[in-house]
Amino acid sequence: ACGGGNKAGGNDAEGESASELSGEVIMDGSSTVYPIAEAAAEEYMAEQPNVKVSVGMSGTGGGFEKFSKGESDFSNASRPIKEEEKQAAAANDIEFQEFQLAYDGLSVVVNKENDWVDYLTVDELKKMWTEDGKEKKWSDIRSGWPDEEIQFFSPGHDSGTYDYFDEVILEGKEMVKTAQLSEDDNILVRGVEGDRYAIGYFGYAYYLENKDKLKIVPIDAGNGPIEPTNETIETGKYTPLSRPLFTYVNVKSLKEKPQVYDYMEFLLETAGDLAEEVGYVRLPEEKYKEQLETLQGLK
Amino acid sequence: MDKLLVSKRMKGRLVQNAILQAIFFFATVLGLIALMLLLSHVVMQAIGWLDGDFLNNFPSRRPEEAGMKSGLIGSLWLMMIVAPVSFILGVGTAIYLEEYALKNRFTAFIQTNISNLTGVPSIVFGLLGLTIFVRELGLGRSVLAAGLTMSLLVFPVIVVAAQEAIRAVPQQLREASYAMGATKWQTICRVVLPAALPGMLTGAILALSRAVGETAPLVVLGIPTFIAYLPSGVLDTFTVMPLQIYNWTGRPQEEFQHVAAAGIVVLLGFLIMMNSVAVLIRNKFQKRF
Amino acid sequence: MGIPTNQEQPFSVREMIVENQRRQHWPKRMEKIAPKLLFTLAALSVLVTLGILFTLLFETIEFFRWVSIVEFVTSKEWLPWNEEHGSFGVAPLVTGTLLTTGIAMLFAVPIGLASAIYLSEYASERTRRIIKPALEVLAGIPTIVYGFFALTIVTPLLQNVIPDLEIFNALSPGLVMGIMIIPMIASLSEDAMSAVPNSIREGALALGATKLEVALKVVLPAAASGVIASVILGISRAVGETMIVAVAGGSSPEFTFDVTKSIQTLTAYIVQVTTGDAGYGTTIYYSIYAVGMTLFLFTLVMNVLAQYISRRFREEY
Amino acid sequence: MPTAESGEAKGVVYETKDLNLWYGEHHALKHIHLTIYENKVTAIIGPSGCGKSTYIKTLNRMVELVPNVRIAGHLAYRGRNIFDPSYPVEQLRTQIGMVFQKPNPFPKSIYDNIAYGPRIHGIRNKKVLDEIVEKSLRGAALWDEVKDRLRDHAYGLSGGQQQRLCIARCLAIEPDVILMDEPTSALDPISTLKIEELIQELKKQYSIIIVTHNMQQAARISDKTAFFLNGEVIEYAETNKLFSNPADRRTEDYITGRFG
Amino acid sequence: MPTAESGEAKGVVYETKDLNLWYGEHHALKHIHLTIYENKVTAIIGPSGCGKSTYIKTLNRMVELVPNVRIAGHLAYRGRNIFDPSYPVEQLRTQIGMVFQKPNPFPKSIYDNIAYGPRIHGIRNKKVLDEIVEKSLRGAALWDEVKDRLRDHAYGLSGGQQQRLCIARCLAIEPDVILMDEPTSALDPISTLKIEELIQELKKQYSIIIVTHNMQQAARISDKTAFFLNGEVIEYAETNKLFSNPADRRTEDYITGRFG
Numbered sequence A: 001a002c003g004g005g006n007k008a009g010g011n012d013a014e015g016e017s018a019s020e021l022s023g024e025v026i027m028d029g030s031s032t033v034y035p036i037a038e039a040a041a042e043e044y045m046a047e048q049p050n051v052k053v054s055v056g057m058s059g060t061g062g063g064f065e066k067f068s069k070g071e072s073d074f075s076n077a078s079r080p081i082k083e084e085e086k087q088a089a090a091a092n093d094i095e096f097q098e099f100q101l102a103y104d105g106l107s108v109v110v111n112k113e114n115d116w117v118d119y120l121t122v123d124e125l126k127k128m129w130t131e132d133g134k135e136k137k138w139s140d141i142r143s144g145w146p147d148e149e150i151q152f153f154s155p156g157h158d159s160g161t162y163d164y165f166d167e168v169i170l171e172g173k174e175m176v177k178t179a180q181l182s183e184d185d186n187i188l189v190r191g192v193e194g195d196r197y198a199i200g201y202f203g204y205a206y207y208l209e210n211k212d213k214l215k216i217v218p219i220d221a222g223n224g225p226i227e228p229t230n231e232t233i234e235t236g237k238y239t240p241l242s243r244p245l246f247t248y249v250n251v252k253s254l255k256e257k258p259q260v261y262d263y264m265e266f267l268l269e270t271a272g273d274l275a276e277e278v279g280y281v282r283l284p285e286e287k288y289k290e291q292l293e294t295l296q297g298l299k
Numbered sequence B: 001m002d003k004l005l006v007s008k009r010m011k012g013r014l015v016q017n018a019i020l021q022a023i024f025f026f027a028t029v030l031g032l033i034a035l036m037l038l039l040s041h042v043v044m045q046a047i048g049w050l051d052g053d054f055l056n057n058f059p060s061r062r063p064e065e066a067g068m069k070s071g072l073i074g075s076l077w078l079m080m081i082v083a084p085v086s087f088i089l090g091v092g093t094a095i096y097l098e099e100y101a102l103k104n105r106f107t108a109f110i111q112t113n114i115s116n117l118t119g120v121p122s123i124v125f126g127l128l129g130l131t132i133f134v135r136e137l138g139l140g141r142s143v144l145a146a147g148l149t150m151s152l153l154v155f156p157v158i159v160v161a162a163q164e165a166i167r168a169v170p171q172q173l174r175e176a177s178y179a180m181g182a183t184k185w186q187t188i189c190r191v192v193l194p195a196a197l198p199g200m201l202t203g204a205i206l207a208l209s210r211a212v213g214e215t216a217p218l219v220v221l222g223i224p225t226f227i228a229y230l231p232s233g234v235l236d237t238f239t240v241m242p243l244q245i246y247n248w249t250g251r252p253q254e255e256f257q258h259v260a261a262a263g264i265v266v267l268l269g270f271l272i273m274m275n276s277v278a279v280l281i282r283n284k285f286q287k288r289f
Numbered sequence C: 001m002g003i004p005t006n007q008e009q010p011f012s013v014r015e016m017i018v019e020n021q022r023r024q025h026w027p028k029r030m031e032k033i034a035p036k037l038l039f040t041l042a043a044l045s046v047l048v049t050l051g052i053l054f055t056l057l058f059e060t061i062e063f064f065r066w067v068s069i070v071e072f073v074t075s076k077e078w079l080p081w082n083e084e085h086g087s088f089g090v091a092p093l094v095t096g097t098l099l100t101t102g103i104a105m106l107f108a109v110p111i112g113l114a115s116a117i118y119l120s121e122y123a124s125e126r127t128r129r130i131i132k133p134a135l136e137v138l139a140g141i142p143t144i145v146y147g148f149f150a151l152t153i154v155t156p157l158l159q160n161v162i163p164d165l166e167i168f169n170a171l172s173p174g175l176v177m178g179i180m181i182i183p184m185i186a187s188l189s190e191d192a193m194s195a196v197p198n199s200i201r202e203g204a205l206a207l208g209a210t211k212l213e214v215a216l217k218v219v220l221p222a223a224a225s226g227v228i229a230s231v232i233l234g235i236s237r238a239v240g241e242t243m244i245v246a247v248a249g250g251s252s253p254e255f256t257f258d259v260t261k262s263i264q265t266l267t268a269y270i271v272q273v274t275t276g277d278a279g280y281g282t283t284i285y286y287s288i289y290a291v292g293m294t295l296f297l298f299t300l301v302m303n304v305l306a307q308y309i310s311r312r313f314r315e316e317y
Numbered sequence D, E: 001m002p003t004a005e006s007g008e009a010k011g012v013v014y015e016t017k018d019l020n021l022w023y024g025e026h027h028a029l030k031h032i033h034l035t036i037y038e039n040k041v042t043a044i045i046g047p048s049g050c051g052k053s054t055y056i057k058t059l060n061r062m063v064e065l066v067p068n069v070r071i072a073g074h075l076a077y078r079g080r081n082i083f084d085p086s087y088p089v090e091q092l093r094t095q096i097g098m099v100f101q102k103p104n105p106f107p108k109s110i111y112d113n114i115a116y117g118p119r120i121h122g123i124r125n126k127k128v129l130d131e132i133v134e135k136s137l138r139g140a141a142l143w144d145e146v147k148d149r150l151r152d153h154a155y156g157l158s159g160g161q162q163q164r165l166c167i168a169r170c171l172a173i174e175p176d177v178i179l180m181d182e183p184t185s186a187l188d189p190i191s192t193l194k195i196e197e198l199i200q201e202l203k204k205q206y207s208i209i210i211v212t213h214n215m216q217q218a219a220r221i222s223d224k225t226a227f228f229l230n231g232e233v234i235e236y237a238e239t240n241k242l243f244s245n246p247a248d249r250r251t252e253d254y255i256t257g258r259f260g
């Protein structure tokens, strides 16, 4: 595998303390997870200036492709690994371990001037977003709402966000054809911002940053309308639209390269704080603890 | 010819000339207006964010601390590979096609092949580079692998420009050289190339400009975005400016849009400096025959 | 003819040359090596193409084991994500590409040529030396920047004129792509036109031709081969351009020729999948290779045609 | 035949008064005074680099195409200042035909070369064009050689043929004055003779100014001759007089080949 | 002086036997038989398009640069078949200098134009080059005009100056034979005279073949003259004889200007 092996054993027999590491740590994968990874790398290199951490953003799929060839130590993912990807890794004798780093709460938003929507149930969401061959109007969803066509904004088909929405809301059915798709969530923000009859969904961080321009829609999954907040997402009250973000680590790297192990440890220790700083939501504390134990078991 | 008719028509022709001149001028300016619009938009956004720190810092999650250093130096390294490799490859191919190749089917095939390469999307070159340079040759995600991939992507533009330039060198000059007993190679090196240099440099400018701004193939190669150290050789990992800009534009925080704008300004500054070297050489050599 | 002899002993150039020719093997050797070396360089381009073909071929074949070629070519629906009734008809991606390329060229060819004519025939040397490099900067702006330019500036501007324009559409990225291509056409055409000997211009001017008549009826035809080459490069670039259309064109493949609607191009689809989530080894993963192959064939056919046209137009001077 | 001094306004084509021209720093024409008459052949002779080409290129303002050219002085064509901004240079050049030192056919067919001038002046009629082409080619003594290959590319012609093509091209727009810069320097004696005869023929309708190195030619065909040296007009007189009885020592030296 | 018929091998530079040349379909040289002698000036005359340029471009194989040229026949330079593959064409051309019909200086400085030949043949020494440049420019009667601007671009020179530069460039490599294709057709009489004198000077060491339209020139400077017509050699003889007593009716018609 390329890039991995060289100069790994920085802490050699000369009796340097284990805290002075060197060598490379290669991280690639999801662009959703990238900000957390970037933050962690930044902080880690302040502590371990001789370790060269690099973070790429090839996307979850692209990350796994490289990971399964042994070209990276970590693959960040905004969804769990797929069966085909597992097989590809197995074919190259790559053993991996999954770790959760944070939550992302998919946020459903409407235009600031939308004064009729107070909340949406999961069924209403489903009815709205599923293609049924007819033009969708707000009045079709709940009576009393305006007789105006709904403008849909959704992340692109190939994003983890879409995947997740598809899974929990659409349940595999086709999304409305009139939906405007973009790979870039900032563009969705603009779309919803610019159209009174618009609705859209995207990552929590994008809502947080644009709170004053958008109106959040609480989601009722049977337990009353819940708005996404750090608290509701962390405790799991905001369902079904909150999803975990992952990193997958190459177990061989973990065992053979002390800096990889050290970095993983660092990740689990700091992910919560860093995730919140960049706009995601921390996992419950015990989750990190559990995973640290799993990690120690792999050493 | 009817003199009266001629002078009657003269006015119309002059008006036509003046109108079209104005249109041509306006068209030229239109491109510049677009450039200005874009630049002013970007520069306005970048104001306050573009400072010494920005050039001196590594990437950061905090917009105020985020900097371009690794990208800037990385792009410089990349160009140190792309410029010579693509120029030699492009000019060499052009010389072969114009001066040596027989006008046969194989030549026509190479010719078509080269213009075809200009239309292959950059991302496909990324796939090619990943397979060949990164994996087969084991160069990893290094400056060299990316530089070679990028060279393959941009060299066809140099070929086409250089071919046109070589073709435009008057045959009489070649004849004069041959008549002195110069060999073909000497004639090419000492007469044809200097006379064709301006056109070749135009090609180089266009090609390098593209190489500086390309994002997609580097993403496919797996060139990382976050790097907080500098490469020390062509086999080291690195990052480039467009990747960082791409990352910043996608971030949720408004501040990162400004960081991205600052990044774009730096990239354009880099581009202009790089081009002006080529432009200076081009101006020095440009002579009408 | 005596030279005013400085005290040096007289020398014979002829003898020196004969002597040098006897001793120097380097030029002779270079003469043999050069064509081979250059041939190797030229042949490399063929290798690159072969490399691309091979990169694409195996996965394309793999793709067609899952999806029938007939469906790929004839179906008018591109719905790769839909697991129940997914459909792999490439036509919508092709129309998306045709639309954006068409708009770009409609915009870039006239403006690029007009700029070339202005710079080569009207502008003073000074103006030319300033404007040309300035235009060339346009070619180097990262395409991602153009993408956002299209989306955040051009689309809203156009929406003022065309209220029906969707936020993602073919028109705006097409125009912006045109802006990006202008310098390519302008600069290369200008080079070709500048290379037309001045004596020919003088011949026409002396007949009382206006600059316009000289430019259009003498210089342009004489430079046709270079002008056509630049246009072909431009078209190729437009067909292969990725980021602008990915950002501003949207990602809804529709079989439509309506420029106000959201579209997806062949390239945008590839970039969407490669940077996205699709699992390695899935049908979607393989589909990008089939799309890449389509694109490859598409540009190939276009280039073969263009070569043919260009050969018919060439005027030597 | 009017003498050089008579200067009756009616027959004057060009009136040059204290004309100066610089290429950058180089003073190429110095205080030129010269009056050129209608229906005459005026020859300009002088050693290489003395400004002959420069002068006749000034007569149709072609010299302005050279960058950094500066012109001062008075030059009137048919009483009208040619530098007057209200006098379109295209109109001037339509009336002043020019044949250059180096043949410069367009990279087009023989036919299109000749038809170019008429076409830009709005003559579209195929039949008329055909006639113009034939007439002009005959006039330049080229018709018989090329009549079967009018559609061939002009660059396939030999040097001499190309030059005659350029003469034909110039005749096609029937100018008032024809400027010729060593038009026969690339021609064989037979074509030269034909061109010389043609010049004699043409001067009935046209005024011709010809630069030549061939003193016999100047003597044979011209009515008046100007001798240039170093950017100055040394002597300007009836050709007979200038060759038989030059007023200036330098003229004499030059025409007898003693000069240099 | 050896007669054309004597043909003693020692003094022969070129031996042409049944040489034929086609440009595509066009048969431009037809069964040429011609022997050219050492230290002589051989003039080639004939009307435009008769193949003069083609013939002398064959002598240094420059004609082969034209696509679709086909050559058949025998042509030996100093007893050696010039088409022999073992005879490098560069070596041939080093010994055969050439001056073209249209001046074609390189787009370089005056100095670099002259130094081009010596440099490609491996002469690097600055001082030697300086001397060669001066000597060659003097030889072409250009030194005085350009000595102060050797570093200027050659395109700034007038037509005549450019042609003399090309002659100087050719002299710089001291060839054995010099081919000249109407070298003086763009020159004034004074420069022409100098070049003619130079030719007389040079023929002591060199053999010179000159194409010219100027029959006086041919008569003045050449020892032997060949008259070409329509791709054939009509007559080849001592210049005196050819001009005073031509054997062929067509030659007579041509030299007396009755031809055409």
Ligand SMILES: Nc1ncnc2c1ncn2[C@@H]1O[C@H](COP(=O)(O)OP(=O)(O)OP(=O)(O)O)[C@@H](O)[C@H]1O
Pocket: D156, D157, D158, D159, D160, D161, D186, D187, D188, E023, E026, E028, E047, E048, E049, E050, E051, E052, E053, E054, E055, E066, E101
């Ligand atoms: N490159 C070419 N392709 C085709 N035909 C040509 C070419 N060059 C010359 N010819 C033809 O060959 C014939 C001989 O041409 P050549 O140039 O040798 O004539 P020339 O005697 O030198 O005439 P001139 O005195 O006008 O220079 C002419 O009929 C000409 O049209």
Ligand SMILES: Nc1ncnc2c1ncn2[C@@H]1O[C@H](COP(=O)(O)OP(=O)(O)OP(=O)(O)O)[C@@H](O)[C@H]1O
Pocket: D023, D026, D028, D046, D047, D048, D049, D050, D051, D052, D053, D054, D055, D066, D101, E156, E157, E158, E159, E160, E161, E186, E187, E188
């Ligand atoms: N474009 C130019 N730039 C600078 N100097 C020039 C230019 N053209 C001509 N000259 C100079 O101006 C002078 C006059 O040139 P011109 O061409 O008028 O001479 P000429 O009498 O026509 O000579 P020839 O008989 O050689 O054609 C020469 O010394 C020449 O070097």
Ligand SMILES: [Mg+2]
Pocket: D052, D053, D054, D101, D181, E158, E159, E160
């Ligand atoms: Mg002149």
Ligand SMILES: [Mg+2]
Pocket: D158, D159, D160, E052, E053, E054, E101, E181
């Ligand atoms: Mg000739």
Ligand SMILES: O=P([O-])([O-])[O-]
Pocket: A029, A030, A031, A032, A033, A058, A059, A060, A061, A077, A078, A158, A159, A160, A161, C275, C276, C277
């Ligand atoms: O980059 P993503 O895979 O998280 O969309």
